[in-house]
Amino acid sequence: MMERFSNPVLLKELKLRFRSFKSFSGLMFYLAVLCIFVTGFLLIYTQFSGTGFFRPRDSFTMFAVLSVIQMGLVMFITPGLTAGAISTEREKQTLNILLTTTQSSTQIIVGKLLSSVAFLVLMLLAGLPLYSLVFLFGGVSPSQLITIFLFYLVTLIAIGSIGIMFSTITKRTIVSMIATYGAMIFLGGITAFLFFVGVSMDQMFMYSGNPQPNAAPFSPIPYFWASINPGALMVTILYPEMATSLESAVGVSIPVWVSYLIFYVLLTAFCLLIAIRKLRANMKTNR
Amino acid sequence: MMVDIQGLTKKYGSFTALDNLTLSLDEGVVFGFVGANGAGKSTTFSILSTLLSPSAGDALINGKSVVREPKEVRKQIGYMPDFFGVYDQLKADEYLDFYGASYGLPAAERRVLIPQLLELVNLTEKRFEYVDLLSRGMKQRLCLARSLIHDPKVLILDEPASGLDPRARVEMRDILKHLKSMGKTILISSHILPELAEMCDEIGVIDNGKLIAHGNVAQIQDQLQGDKRIIVKVMDDLEKARAFFEEDPFVSSIEMTHGKNEVAFNYRGKTMDQVNLLRKALLADISIFSLTEEEKDLEDVFMAITKGADEK
Numbered sequence: 001m002m003e004r005f006s007n008p009v010l011l012k013e014l015k016l017r018f019r020s021f022k023s024f025s026g027l028m029f030y031l032a033v034l035c036i037f038v039t040g041f042l043l044i045y046t047q048f049s050g051t052g053f054f055r056p057r058d059s060f061t062m063f064a065v066l067s068v069i070q071m072g073l074v075m076f077i078t079p080g081l082t083a084g085a086i087s088t089e090r091e092k093q094t095l096n097i098l099l100t101t102t103q104s105s106t107q108i109i110v111g112k113l114l115s116s117v118a119f120l121v122l123m124l125l126a127g128l129p130l131y132s133l134v135f136l137f138g139g140v141s142p143s144q145l146i147t148i149f150l151f152y153l154v155t156l157i158a159i160g161s162i163g164i165m166f167s168t169i170t171k172r173t174i175v176s177m178i179a180t181y182g183a184m185i186f187l188g189g190i191t192a193f194l195f196f197v198g199v200s201m202d203q204m205f206m207y208s209g210n211p212q213p214n215a216a217p218f219s220p221i222p223y224f225w226a227s228i229n230p231g232a233l234m235v236t237i238l239y240p241e242m243a244t245s246l247e248s249a250v251g252v253s254i255p256v257w258v259s260y261l262i263f264y265v266l267l268t269a270f271c272l273l274i275a276i277r278k279l280r281a282n283m284k285t286n287r
Numbered sequence: 288m289m290v291d292i293q294g295l296t297k298k299y300g301s302f303t304a305l306d307n308l309t310l311s312l313d314e315g316v317v318f319g320f321v322g323a324n325g326a327g328k329s330t331t332f333s334i335l336s337t338l339l340s341p342s343a344g345d346a347l348i349n350g351k352s353v354v355r356e357p358k359e360v361r362k363q364i365g366y367m368p369d370f371f372g373v374y375d376q377l378k379a380d381e382y383l384d385f386y387g388a389s390y391g392l393p394a395a396e397r398r399v400l401i402p403q404l405l406e407l408v409n410l411t412e413k414r415f416e417y418v419d420l421l422s423r424g425m426k427q428r429l430c431l432a433r434s435l436i437h438d439p440k441v442l443i444l445d446e447p448a449s450g451l452d453p454r455a456r457v458e459m460r461d462i463l464k465h466l467k468s469m470g471k472t473i474l475i476s477s478h479i480l481p482e483l484a485e486m487c488d489e490i491g492v493i494d495n496g497k498l499i500a501h502g503n504v505a506q507i508q509d510q511l512q513g514d515k516r517i518i519v520k521v522m523d524d525l526e527k528a529r530a531f532f533e534e535d536p537f538v539s540s541i542e543m544t545h546g547k548n549e550v551a552f553n554y555r556g557k558t559m560d561q562v563n564l565l566r567k568a569l570l571a572d573i574s575i576f577s578l579t580e581e582e583k584d585l586e587d588v589f590m591a592i593t594k595g596a597d598e599k
Contacts, residue, residue, distance in 0.1 A: 008388035012374070019376040092372035097433070100336050100366040101389035102358055282339045283357060 008103065009111025010118075017119055030073055030123050034130045037069055038062070042133075059137035064238045066134070067148050070127060071155070071234055075188060078120060078156050079180035082163025084173040085112040086279065091173060105279040109168070109272060113160050120156045124149065147237050151257075155230050158264040159184065161271035168275040191229040198222030199249055218251040226250070227259035289314040289441060289472040290335075294344035297330050297496075304330045306496040307344070312474070312489070314440070317467050319483030320476040322493035328476040329369060331493070332445045335474070336366040349440050362390070365434030367427075369446040369476075375419040379410060379429055382418050383436055390437035397436075404432040408462055424455030431462060442466065444475045448482060460486060516581035517561075518551045522574035525550065531571055535564055551581075 017023050045058050086109075089095040098108065134140050162183050166176040202219040226232045226246060236243040236256050247253055290312040297305040305327045312318050320328050333339040335346055337357035345352050351359040374382060380401050387397040405411045408428035413421060418429060427447060434442060447463070448456045463486055466473060477483050483490060484504045492500040492507060500507050521528045525543055528550050532538050537556030543549070554561065568575055 006388070008385055011388070012377070012385045015381070016374060016376050093368070093370050094372045094374060096336075096338055096368050097366070097371055097386075097430075098389070099338060100361055100364070101386060102361045102391055102437075103389050104358075280338075282333075283337060 007107055007111040007114070009098075009108050010114050013111060013115030014118060017115060023119065026077065027123060027126060030077070031126055031130075033073065034066065034069065034127050037066065038130050038133060041065070056138040059134050060140055062137075063131075063134040063140045063144075066131065067234060067238065068231075070124070071152065071230060074120065074124070074152055074156050075159060075184055075230070077123070078116070078159040079163045079177060079184060081116040081119060082113070082160040083167050083176040083180040085116065085164050086167040086275070087170060087173040087176050088167075090171060099280060105276045109164060109275045109279060113157070113164055113272070116160050116163075117153075117157055120160070121153070124152055144237070148234075151230075151233060151237060154261060154264050158268045158271075161268040161275070165271035165275045165278075168278045187228060188230055191225045192231060195222050195225035195229065195232070198225060220250070220252055223250040223252040223254075224259070227254075227256045228263045230260075233257060233260045288312070288347075289316070289349055290318075290474065291347040292331075292335075292344070293346070295331065295334060295341050295346055296343040297327075297334065297339065298342040303496050305334070305341070308493075308496075308498055309344075310491060310498060310501065312472060314472055315467075315470045316489055317463075317473045317475065317487045319487035319490040320474060320493060321478065321483055321490060322476075323478055326493045327496040328478075328493055329445055330496075332366070332368075332443050332474070332476060335360075336364060336443055337361055362437065363440050365437070365439035365442045367430050367434045367442070367444045367447055369449060371430055373418040373426055373429070376417065378415050378417055379405065379421070380414045382429065383433055386433045387436045392437060400436060404435055407435070407465070408432045409458065422455075424451050424458065427451060427455070427459060428462065431459075435466075440472060442471050442473045442475075444473065446476055446478070448477065456482075515554045516551060517554045518549055518577075518579045518581060519568075519575055520547070520549050520577040520579075522548070522576055524574070528568075528573050528575075531568060531573055532564075537564075 041062050045062075086095065089098060131145065135142075159180075163176070163180040166179040166183075167173070170176045170179065198219060199222045202222065223246075232246070233256055236246065243256060246256065288311050290310070292308055292310040295305055295308040296303070308327075308331060320331065322328050330339065334341050334353060335348065337353050337360050340354065345354050347353075348360045349363045351363060353360050374385075377385065383401045383404060384397050387400065388394075392400070402411065402414070405414050408431055410421075410425060410428055410432065413425060413429075418426065421429065431444070431447065434444075444463075448459050451459060463473065463475070467486065475483065475487070487504070489501065489503055490507045491498050519528065519532070525545060525548055529541060529543050532550055532552055533541050535556075537554050537560055538552045539555070541550065541552040544551070554564075556564070565575070565578060
């Protein structure tokens with residue numbers, strides 16, 4: 001029964017990944033960054049207060065900054081893990097043999113994605129003991145932590161899918177890496193820039209030529225840019241009042257997380273579909 | 288019919304890599320596919336292995352179409368490409384286990400099969416070694432074992448002996464003979480014709496995407512070798528012999544070697560013409576004491592047919 005659901009590519013990838021020194025060094029680097037931050041944060045705050053104790057408000061600040069750093073690391077590491085998934089097989093001349101087995105393109109692509117996601121989830125779980133420090137000092141609810149982790153999961157699956165798509169449609173890993181990091185820069189940075197530009201332009205329009213100065217703003221395009229930006233969603237999760245501010249600024253009442261979830265689920269589906277269709281690019285049928 | 292190729296064509300823009308290839312092979316036949324580099328062997332094998340779609344035509348493997356039923360075809364074939372890589376951090380048995388699982392074999396079946404396959408390719412002792420530590424010859428044999436894991440009816444082996452030292456070549460040839468005795472239909476390509484001659488039942492010669500000859504080794508030699516080179520030794524009067532043979536319409540490129548009293552020439556007549564020529568020579572009082580036909584081996588035949596391809 002279990003064999004029916006087993007994915008040979010997933011099992012093989014996990015085996016290879018956990019035998020690789022790179023994986024352990026990557027995990028070590030990730031935890032080291034978090035450790036340095038937490039230790040530094042605790043030292044600075046206890047020094048500043050001069051009293052040696054840590055207020056719940058400070059604990060929440062630590063949680064917020066830790067979450068942002070972890071998101072940054074996830075966005076930085078995920079393309080590295082997924083952008084070479086197929087192109088490396090092609091470069092190592094193992095792909096053709098794999099494609100002559102009876103595994104479907106879907107099985108191969110999903111196996112590749114899940115192995116990367118599994119490693120990233122391991123990284124996130126490995127960082128949990130550091131997160132638990134914030135519970136020691138209070139100020140953060142477990143539901144916030146769970147929400148943040150679900151947000152990581154949706155984001156890393158989407159980024160992983162982008163990486164796998166580029167890895168399938170480009171012949172070389174380096175090109176795939178550049179394209180995936182480019183997509184990251186767009187989603188994480190350029191969308192924020194476009195949001196601020198959009199809001200500013202709408203406000204300029206409202207204050208200059210609008211005959212009804214008291215009319216509620218309605219800026220769906222800046223809202224769209226904000227809703228697909230991981231940073232914006234993180235801010236609204238950490239500080240729910242920011243969601244209200246955003247709503248009043250753009251005049252769209254749909255919660256940002258709903259749009260984010262829809263967009264990233266669709267993006268994941270699109271990227272995986274392209275990857276599955278292009279894996280056997282030289283065949284007319286994709287079976 | 289185990290392999291039935293009908294009008295297989297592959298075009299890349301205006302370049303035709305494979306031109307209307309038609310070929311049928313019965314079960315248990317070992318077919319050698321020979322041709323110069325770029326002649327179309329690997330393209331044919333890629334299409335048969337469902338890695339490439341043909342521009343026209345189709346191929347049936349055990350009745351399954353490579354165009355319409357690629358997944359069914361994959362169950363019937365074991366493919367070994369000319370260049371391949373291995374997963375460095377897997378051990379030999381894990382490597383085979385992964386591919387066994389990829390073909391949907393249950394774990395219990397794989398556990399029984401893997402030692403048998405490793406024994407077949409003489410790698411039992413290397414079962415728990417990492418594959419990147421194996422020699423090239425061992426990797427080739429491991430890849431062959433991998434292609435057999437799902438017990439395919441047809442083996443497609445693209446240059447399986449390329450880059451191997453003589454000892455490894457002999458080992459590979461012995462394994463292939465064993466597979467032949469197991470009744471597998473084997474398609475094997477090489478650009479070295481004599482390498483195939485010993486083990487193949489049939490040989491196909493491909494040049495510029497076209498199958499220019501197909502048959503058993505003797506037939507191929509007959510089809511391809513063209514003019515014979517005949518050497519005649521005479522007792523005396525070499526000039527007279529030369530003048531006599533030069534008059535024959537089937538003779539060309541005549542040469543004399545005075546020291547050996549030899550006349551050598553290319554002859555394109557049939558066997559009966561050759562008998563008549565000899566009879567006429569005796570009647571013309573040419574004192575022939577030996578007439579030999581220079582043997583052209585398969586290497587020469589191959590060189591002759593691929594010369595044209597290289598010049599194009």
